[in-house]
Amino acid sequence: NGRKPYRIAVIAGDGIGKEVVPEGLRVLEMAAKKHGVAVHFDQFDFASWDYYEKHGEMMPEDWKEKIGKHDAIYFGAVGWPAKIPDHISLWGSLIKFRREFDQYVNLRPVRLMPGVPSPLANRKPGDIDFWVVRENTEGEYSSVGGRMFPGTEREFVIQETIMTRTGVDRILKFAFDLAQSRPKKHLTSATKSNGISITMPYWDERVEAMAKAYPKVKWDKYHIDILTANFVLHPDWFDVVVGSNLFGDILSDLGPACTGTIGIAPSGNINPEGNFPSVFEPVHGSAPDIAGQGIANPIGMIWSGAMMLEHLGEKPAAAAIVTAIERTLGERTLRTRDLGGNADTTACGKAVAEMVE
Ligand code: NAI
Numbered sequence: 001n002g003r004k005p006y007r008i009a010v011i012a013g014d015g016i017g018k019e020v021v022p023e024g025l026r027v028l029e030m031a032a033k034k035h036g037v038a039v040h041f042d043q044f045d046f047a048s049w050d051y052y053e054k055h056g057e058m059m060p061e062d063w064k065e066k067i068g069k070h071d072a073i074y075f076g077a078v079g080w081p082a083k084i085p086d087h088i089s090l091w092g093s094l095i096k097f098r099r100e101f102d103q104y105v106n107l108r109p110v111r112l113m114p115g116v117p118s119p120l121a122n123r124k125p126g127d128i129d130f131w132v133v134r135e136n137t138e139g140e141y142s143s144v145g146g147r148m149f150p151g152t153e154r155e156f157v158i159q160e161t162i163m164t165r166t167g168v169d170r171i172l173k174f175a176f177d178l179a180q181s182r183p184k185k186h187l188t189s190a191t192k193s194n195g196i197s198i199t200m201p202y203w204d205e206r207v208e209a210m211a212k213a214y215p216k217v218k219w220d221k222y223h224i225d226i227l228t229a230n231f232v233l234h235p236d237w238f239d240v241v242v243g244s245n246l247f248g249d250i251l252s253d254l255g256p257a258c259t260g261t262i263g264i265a266p267s268g269n270i271n272p273e274g275n276f277p278s279v280f281e282p283v284h285g286s287a288p289d290i291a292g293q294g295i296a297n298p299i300g301m302i303w304s305g306a307m308m309l310e311h312l313g314e315k316p317a318a319a320a321i322v323t324a325i326e327r328t329l330g331e332r333t334l335r336t337r338d339l340g341g342n343a344d345t346t347a348c349g350k351a352v353a354e355m356v357e
């Protein structure tokens with residue numbers, strides 16, 4: 001078609017990021033070709049230890065001009081604790097993207113794939129298939145508060161939860177929209193209004209108000225304590241689960257953990273309005289313990305590419321990648337070591353790309 005190609009900023013970062021990104025691109029290129037999507041990739045070497053070693057900072061001063069106009073950012077992983085403390089590398093890159101590009105949605109699928117053993121007994125593919133939507137900019141993770149009288153008997157600390165109407169409503173709207181787009185049309189809200197008696201009743205109130213605009217969506221809410229239990233006991237109950245920054249953080253690790261290895265889990269840090277680029281990245285980090293050996297599982301990176309295409313509105317191309325991942329994992333022949341196979345990173349990436357083809 002005659003449309004302008006999507007411009008994707010590609011940042012491999014550190015460790016296995018450098019190994020899985022090429023496989024992600026291989027699959028993206030294949031899916032784009034098969035489905036007539038024009039994509040252009042620009043690679044950047046910043047947000048890595050190598051860049052820091054040369055320049056004394058994680059990113060150039062004009063990083064926003066360099067990647068801020070792209071349609072999305074395809075990100076590997078950052079962090080090399082043996083060389084540079086995580087608070088410098090992560091806060092100097094990834095956290096800046098999330099904050100300064102107003103990526104207020106953190107989105108992760110929780111989906112049991114064929115051929116991947118679940119730590120939950122007697123669950124098969126199809127039983128677990130939902131999304132966790134986490135508020136990514138405010139809530140419990142605020143910098144409002146302080147410490148007084150340090151080192152004395154009177155010492156105290158305070159950290160305030162910040163919930164703004166704008167912030168709560170926009171994450172709920174995203175979650176309700178997502179629920180409405182799915183066959184089950186079911187939204188679950190994480191709360192704790194029995195214990196946290198000011199902010200959480202407010203959250204509940206906004207859920208109720210938002211639900212009025214979505215009459216087709218069934219919704220319910222659980223306190224976070226029983227909700228975590230139900231993720232393990234009844235993962236089949238869920239379709240879209242939305243939570244504040246803290247609750248969403250917990251649920252978005254617990255959910256994917258219930259469906260197997262960290263090597264396959266993808267995520268998106270999304271600015272839904274498209275005022276800024278969104279970041280798509282695997283859940284895992286740079287895995288220094290296996291970096292350089294060519295054995296990392298590239299599926300988390302590849303699946304993140306599918307989420308990116310979905311975000312761009314390229315549904316058939318996105319679905320083709322997810323199906324190819326399912327088939328590759330289901331066939332059990334070209335799997336990496338973390339899944340009990342002996343394929344290397346490239347062989348696994350090529351297998352998924354061929355499946356897309
Ligand atoms: P990690 O996710 O890098 O590794 C945890 C364990 O999972 C390791 O044993 C690793 O070998 C294994 N693993 C991870 N991804 C894998 C894959 N694709 N295939 C096979 N095995 C895989 O977490 P860790 O070790 O706590 O952190 C390492 C560095 O990564 C740190 O600097 C950390 O801050 C950073 N990090 C960065 C993230 C990001 O860029 N978004 C997210 C998480 C950690």
Ligand code: MG
Binds near residue numbers: 249250253
């Ligand atoms: Mg977390």
